[in-house]
Amino acid sequence: MELLCPAGSLPALKAAINQGADAVYVGLRDETNARHFAGLNFNKDNLQEAVRYVHASKRRIHVAINTFAHPDNWALWQQAVDAAVHAGVDVLILADISLLAYAAEHHPHVEKHLSVQASATNPAAIDFYRQFGIKRVVLPRVLSMPQVRALSRTCDMELEVFAFGSLCIMAEGRCYLSSYMTGESPNTAGACSPATFVRWDEQADGTLESRLNGVMIDRFREDEKAGYPTLCKGRFSVGDELYHVLEEPTSLNTLELLPELYQENIASLKIEGRQRSPAYVEKITRIWRQAIDLVKESPDHYAVREEWNQVVSSLSEGCQTTLGAYHRKWK
Amino acid sequence: MKISLGPILYYWPKEKVEAFYRDVADSSDIDVVYLGETVCPKRSELFLKDYLDIAHQLREAGKQVRLSTMTLLESPGMVRDLVRCIDSGEFMVEANDMGAVFLAQQKGVPFVAGAAINCYNQHTLKYLVNAGMQCWVMPVELSREWLADILSQDVVQDIRSCFDVEVFAFGHMPLAWSARCFTARSENRAKDQCGLCCINYPCGRSVTSQDGHQVFILNGIQTQSGHRYNLINQLQHMHGLVDVVRLSPQVEDTLLWAKRFRNNLNGGQNYCLGEFESNGYWLKLPGMSRMESVSHYES
Structure with a gap:
């Protein structure tokens, strides 16, 4: 079970790697990235530096090119895929069918993961995306633990789930609330x-x-x-x-679900937060590294440590955490 | 241009649904009708068999009928229902999830790609056409300009005659789907003990900001636009781009609006939109915006 941590900058990336992340995920500094925030993310030069740093530690780097390409500027997305491959990244995280098809044709040997923005929540949808040679699906934060379990047991596909961070309450990739108010959506x-x-x-x-x-x-x-x-x-x-009406300001926290996620062969636990500071990434990565090591060592004796909870809630929105959709009652 | 009626998004009693479609059968303003439950699998006033009965009546009345599938498919049971819907075979299916696209593609049956399918560019569009898509309902958040951009690309030129373009043009727009049921939450009920309370809200529940503006409509797990989208003044600018305009069934006056749309397909009348109406997305503005003047984007 991999620990996959967010990096919106080189210092955050280094913090994640130094604290024991198995892999980091980043995005480019343009609208190909579903976390396109001012002052964050990577250009071609520091992406290469990031790849060098991560590979020197024998970890992996994923690049999210996970918005939907625009008709008049499709080449920007195509070039982002090419640039990421050229920089030597290990994984492309994609959502748009046109880019999945492009990457499958032009970069067949590069590992591809289906972004949460593609909103694949069921075996038939996952089967659709198999034709692009994807190795892993990132599940939207709308499934309950029994639903995750059912998918894991019936689907021959690596699954990645969100383990911690801000909670998207809507099925990702199918939410237009932001463009309804501002004209700009994920x-x-x-x-x-x-x-x-x-x-x-x-x-x-x-x-x-x-x-x-x-x-x-x-x-x-x-x-x-x-x-x-x-x-x-x-x-x-x-x-x-x-x-x-829709959701309280709160963060997703699955520390107490770890043994179950481990038992269900979840391939990767994703920490949300590319917009977060290096200090945040450092603290969260340290806790999750300890927790995953503990659960791997002895799943039956695993228990959430009080010191983790204190740090986690101090770093959470509204100082509150929830199991989100994983817990039936939340719904 | 044809006029279609989208699936009923709200939870109405069976008698109300049947009465509604009897009126639709009698209306000469509707060409295409989409039937089915697209929001919540718990809603149980009508089942596939009931929709098929209505579908047959509408077909006899001269309508093209299509079956719409669930949008958020979370469980194996929901996928089984989807298979039954596609297997029923008589009517084209509107796929609202990639799982439905996959099953239609596998079975070699043509399909409509609903507005919740993420098709934002010419290459994805072409991919879907090759997979069997015969009608594309553009994502609600896209503008006329975005649509024109896609359709003018070289890769679309060769295939433009293989599919229709449909645009959501009237009604509260579906903007998001969640694991959580907001209607149940608004009544302080757990989702698994919701009591099917959506039936008490035939036009959803209104959400207002603290300074009194209607921001959203709650419809079970679906969140809709607070404003009613209304492109009646834009119809004349759709020719050559749009083949079908969709009206989403409202609790009142749906067929009256269908008549108004029919009469205004070539423009002629400029309707003054109400305070709770909008046309922003089409005009490349925030979806909630309303622009009265229509001349500025004349192409």
């Missing part, structure tokens, strides 16, 4: 609730209002901790109730 622009559309208004009474392209996402009292206005984590009204 599929088209590699962005969700982009920062350029965020506005904070402080009222005379100390209330802080967050808006996304003019739409009020939340309103915080002076004593409340204000979170980034990701639109699915806003407080809205339904009927007479004001609450987090």
Whole structure:
């Protein structure tokens, strides 16, 4: 069971490798990347440096080229695939059929993983993508543990699951909420609730209002901790109730599911967070390295350590964590 | 241009569904009808057999009928239902998941690629055409310009006559699907004890921001646009690009709007959109936006 850690920058990548990540995943500094954030990600030069660093430690590097290519600029995506292969990366993470077909034809020997953005949740969908020679599928964060188990037992395909980090509540790759409000979505622009559309208004009474392209996402009292206005984590009204209608600001944490994921032969545990700091990546990687080593050594005696929980909750959105969809009750 | 009626996205009682389609059968403004449950496998007012009965009646009334499949397929049981739907054989299937595309491709049956299939460029489009796609429903978030870009590419020129282009043009747009049921959550119920409460909300549940704007509509595991999408003023600019315009069944006045669309296919009348309507995506704006003037993007 591999530990796969996020790297939005070289320092984050080095932190992940130094703390024992088996592999890291990165993206390019353009709209081919579903985490296209200002000031982050890799260009051709530092991608090569990243590959050298990772390979010197005998670990692996995955590159996510996981938005959907635009019609008038398809070559940008094609060139991203070629550049990643040229830089010597180990794995391409792809979602768009046109790029999967291109990579299968032109780079048949490079390992390909199906991105979570392709939203493959069932055996028939996974079978569809086999024709492109994919070796692994990254599962959307919508499946329960019994559903993950059923897939793992019936599908002859490596499965990668999200283990920790921000929680996407919608089936990835099929969520247009962000473009509905801002015109930019993960599929088209590699962005969700982009920062350029965020506005904070402080009222005379100390209330802080967050808006996304003019739409009020939340309103915080002076004593409340204000979170980034990701639109699915806003407080809205339904009927007479004001609450987090879609999802609370919280992070996914599967530390307690580790023995089960290990037993079900999950190939890789993915840590979310390419937008996070090197210090965050360092702390999270250290904990997950310890946890995975422990579960491999003795799955029956594994238990979540209190010190892990403390660090994990201090690094989580709203200081809360959840098992998300893995747990039936969450639904 | 043809006018289609998408699948009913909400959970309506069986009698209401049957009455609705009796009216559809009598309407001369609808050419194509999509039938089926695309949102939640628990909804059980109608089963495949019931939809097939309705399909036969509509076909006798001269409509083209297509069966729409579930969008988020999470369990083996849902895939079995999908196989039954494709195997029923008489009607073309609208595939709303790549699993459905795969099964149709394997069985060699033609299909419609629904709006939740991620087809954003000419190469993917061509791939789907080769797999048997005969109609492409463009993802809701794309614009006229994006569509024109795709259709003008060389690789599409040779195959343009092999498929229709369909555009979601009226109704609350499906924007996201989740593991979580938001309607059950809004009633403080667990998803597995939802009591099929969606049936109490024939047009979904309205979500408003703290300053009073309708941002979303909750429809079970589906989140829809708060504004009703309405491209009635854009129809005249669709000719040559779009073959089918889709209206999504609303709880009221669906067929009245179908008539208005029919009468406005060549333009002529400029409708003043309401406060809770939008046309942004088509005009390359945020989906919730509404632009009254239509002349600026004349091609």
